[in-house]
Amino acid sequence: MFFIVGFMVCYLLPFHAPAPHDMPVAVVGEQAAQQLGAAFEQKMPGGVDVAAVPDVQGARDAITQRDAVAAYDPVRGELFYAKANGSALLMVLQQLFTPVASATGHHLVLTDLAPSAPGDVMGTGLFYCLLALNIPPYITVMMLLRAALSTRQKLLALVGVGAFGSVVCYFAALSMEVIHAEPVLILIGFLLTQAVAWTTFGLVPFVKQFIPGVAMGVFVLLSMPSSSGAIPKELVPPFFQSLHRFLPLGQAVDSMRGILYFNGAGALPAVLGLCAWCAFGVALVVFNQVRARRKQASDPEVVTTAGTYEHEDDSGVVVDPAIEAPVPRYHHTLAGTVRDGSGEPVAGAIVTVTDAGGVQLAHLVTGGDGEYEVHDLPRQYVTVVASAPGMRPGVDRVGVRAGRIGCDFVLEREARVGVR
Known part of the structure; x- marks a missing residue:
């Protein structure tokens, strides 16, 4: 039931009819910006956030610095945009500005300031590459829970899977011209895998048998619609927009797009966000290890429960909660x-x-x-x-x-x- 409702709410709801929500747009000229802002607000309240720029160069800078997804010059009827943000956004922009240009006797001129890679026709190829780095770490944790390995061995396996996946996905995308040659993307992809893997692994002792729902809810159901990968975040409801900068998949999309198409604009905060997720995952694992050792020192009783409710690895940290009633803890x-x-x-x-x-x-x-x-x-x-x-x-x-x-x-x- 959780996954049925989750997919309906997190996929059908934001994707069935993409529409602008606080979409940042720059317009050359203060008066023109005020007029367009009022017109858009009347037509679609809260849909477009119009800001004025002094000249055409300011309009271009707003796109390349990622302050706006589009910029319009009313004098020439020219619309500046970035194909790297996705084709869905371009379609919406054309629908909005074609009537605006026609009203002033212009034919809308489209100028792409950040074209996507040759093999990324729809501007979504990068997102699908990142899915291959976002979902497998979670699945790897689930598979490792019953493995007869120590905690250290399991964590090394997570690191190995992340490194392997990052390299494979990078060269696969490069061979299909979905991305440009930027080796630093391998590191960012690796950070994404470790953010998901270590956080999921560290949460197991806290949420126990609910870890599949918790991990998939955070890293799949909420991450995908808020990532701005398949559908630009400006076209999804505000709730998902608010999650974009905090979830690792959105941070990976932002950082890689910034490096590939915008000369690094907006990449650093996103990379720091991924590092924060990795640090959070490591902190969870360390905390669980310390807590387990203190508990073992204070209570020498050891009850074997492997294969029933909880599997305990060599350090005593619970890493395999099964969906069963817990075995009672006995004393004396x-x-x-x-x-x-x-x-x-x-x-x-x-x-x-x-x-x-x-x-x-x-x-x-x-x-x-x-x-x-x-x-x-x-x-x-x-x-x-x-x-x-x-x-x-x-x-x-x-x-x-x-x-x-x-x-x-x-x-x-x-x-x-x-x-x-």
Whole structure:
């Protein structure tokens, strides 16, 4: 249900009918800007944000510095734009300014100040390359949760997948002329993979079995419509616009476009945003490690739950929450193994635990490995008796305390008495 509603709200809602929302546009001349601003506000309230520039050079600078997505010169009926921002934006701009130019007797002239790469015809190729770096890190974390690896090995795997994916995607896009040759894009792509991977991995102990929904909700459902990759952010509802500068996919799109087409304009803040996500992910992982070690030091009891609810790696940090009811955490646990004189486990041995008054507290049978385990015993001295057919019973007296107490038995076989 979450994903059904999520895809409808986060994809159908913003993409079914793209329309301007606070779209920044520059107009040459103060008077012309005021007139156009009033006309646009009357036609589509809140759709276009018009700003005046003194001359044509100012209009060009507004585009190349990414202060506006379009600039209009009413004297010549010329519209400056950047194809790198996407074809969808150009279509909307033509619909808006063609009537404006016609009203002054001009035929609208289109001037592209930042054409996209030859292989990126629609201006969305970069976005689809980044999807290959945004989704696999999340999937990799999900696959690594059950892997029999240490935390360090899993984190190294995330780094390796990110490095491999960044290089492959860069050269694949370069070979199809979707991007220009800018090797620094490899580093930005790598930052995107690590931002998603480390944050997802670090969130697992907090959200447990809900990690698929949380990670996909943040890095897929919310990131894609707000990224300005498939549909420019100026054409999606304000809620998604507000997320653009904060989510890693949008930051990657902004930084790469700035480097590829706008001489680096707007790239630095976006790169710093990616670095902040990476730092946040690292901080989560470190915090979880420290918290787990402190918890282990304060509570020596260790309960094995691998394969049921939570898998704990070598450091004790929970990394594999399954969608099952949690196994209760026991205290005052008495556990041990029943073996024979040769050291072999005794299966089917009966273990009885009684208190000081002889009241039976537990009665259980050992498994094939000869092990037994009793939980939540009262804090007092108890008597433990282990017996098995053909063997002498073993008796021990144990003081129950906080944590896990071991009580093993070695049962000797009874001597056979010969009859004459």
